Amino acid sequence: MATTPQSDTAPPGEFQPVGGRLERGLIWVFIVVPTLALLPGIFFAWGGWIGWHDIVLLVVFYAITATGIGVGYHRCFTHGSFKSKRGLKIALAIAGSLALEGPVIRWVADHRKHHKFSDRDGDPHSPWRYGTNAWAVTKGFIFAHVGWVLWGEDRADPKHYAPDLLKDRDLVSISRHFRGLAVVTLLAPAVIGGLWDMSWFRAATGFFWGTLVRIALMHHVTFSINSICHVTGRKPFEARDRSGNVWWLAILSQGESWHNLHHSDPTCARHGVLKGQIDINAWYIKTFERLGWAYDVKWPDRGRLERKRAPAA
Template sequence: MSAPALTRPTAPPRPAEPHAGLPANAIGRRKSTLEIVTLYTFVVVPFVALAAVVPAVWGWGLSWLDVGLAVGFYFFSLLGVTVGYHRYFTHGSFKAARPLRLGLAVAGSMAVQGPVVQWVADHRRHHAFSDREGDPHSPWRYGTDARALVKGMFHAHLGWLFERRKTSQERYAPDLLKDAGLVGIGRTFVVWAALSVFLPAVIGGLVTQSWAGAWTAFFWAGLVRIGLLHHVTWSINSVCHVVGNRPFASRDRATNFWPLAILSAGESWHNLHHADPTCARHGVLRGQVDISARVIWAFEKLGWARNVKWPDPVRLAAKRREPATVAG
């Protein structure tokens, strides 16, 4: 498989300031100081843990229990975001039974990326202004030269999270605000986040009957797992709008980046997603593994999901670029 290519815009884009060109009601209230401090904590601490992985391995062992807990919690919370927050709540790629709807909101909350309604509002705004003025996290925000792109990549990856003004939930997610269950899960987000961080330690301690087992599970399946999950998810905002190929026509610079396909559960097939946002499957070409789509398929077979918007060959053919026009 060929190496991913750096996409080159044909003309310099206009700077995409986060609130420029937005309707007056598109921006919600300012984040409180407590919210900012909490955000720094959940971003910085797992990142530091991730950076400490190598010396940690040298200091003490990594058990198979730690590996199993880390992988299990990683994909449980990741699929809560990819299947739940993204394909279901944001884009309506399928309809879900009530227990599944609430379960996906809880699982997504355990990815520690924010309450479901705010996450959806941010992402819908991203699609409304993708790589243009108003996009909350475009890597092309500052221009196309090397320095501007480095600055833009940092902004798209995590810098945008620290913007003081929130995207308006009332404008971009009014449908979710009508669901008292989702609002309640959002209000108890800190509980689900704490459960995600500390439950692996509880399991590790109970299984090994030791504080050492609790600590290693907390480190690997709690902190390191969340740090890895954050950066994989953020890479969809940054890497997958700059590096990769674009086999389908979209009005922005969303790309496919195959090295992240497994770790992102299919989200890195980002070009097709922006070409056909409501499609339940993002990896539609031969060899494109899409774990999230397979999970949705299983939900459909179990009767938990219905009206799934699977790929339409006619629509795909209409959006397919000729080989000569594929970026790279």
């Protein structure tokens, strides 16, 4: 699959999401270092180098960032599955930024481009970009999972793919302050863990579990939606790409791995629409709607779903 790099330049004073070697180096650090922490993490957990404080930090920070990505970056800002009051909008954008997957405007632009060219020439992270034989899919899988972030050049121009967000002062400001939010998400678990137990040791374990392990887990669950869910999974709905539902990722992804329905009906606020499909992010949206923080929610329509059913499903 041939691709053409795009230039994402912006006049002085405008949002410019990625800028040269520093950002590229930080991307490598934010992805590679936490990933390497997963291996010793298993050993340390087995050896008792984890307390209940660490588990709380890991779970809470993971839930916050997973919600920021799934509910905020993805369903709200990218696809407009619902509209949010200003306070919720800002909270979701900040929560998503804490996942260290990039500024909100950059993330949205890339994902909208993915949907426009899904599994075709122009898709920033299709696992089918090199072909369909075993070796080509293996290379494509690695690229779709993490390679496109580390060395890919086919990124989306926010001015083309996210002009609506570039007009939103709140989202532009949060995108510009991504580096500062990165510092917060890196250090907050250590600070909280240390103060919680008044211990330097618990500050260290808080950083290990609440920062490194949590970020690695968050990244690879998100990356798996791009890779695994476009290589395998059930396809009960018609879609113009190879997106599939992967049930065993549903809890960790908070419902994002019901990917076939999402690509069949991208603006739908609920991805897990069939019986037994747990969709935590849809539950959050429903809660926000009941509280009056979210409105104009695009819930599934039974007739629309039936029309999108795949013939063999």
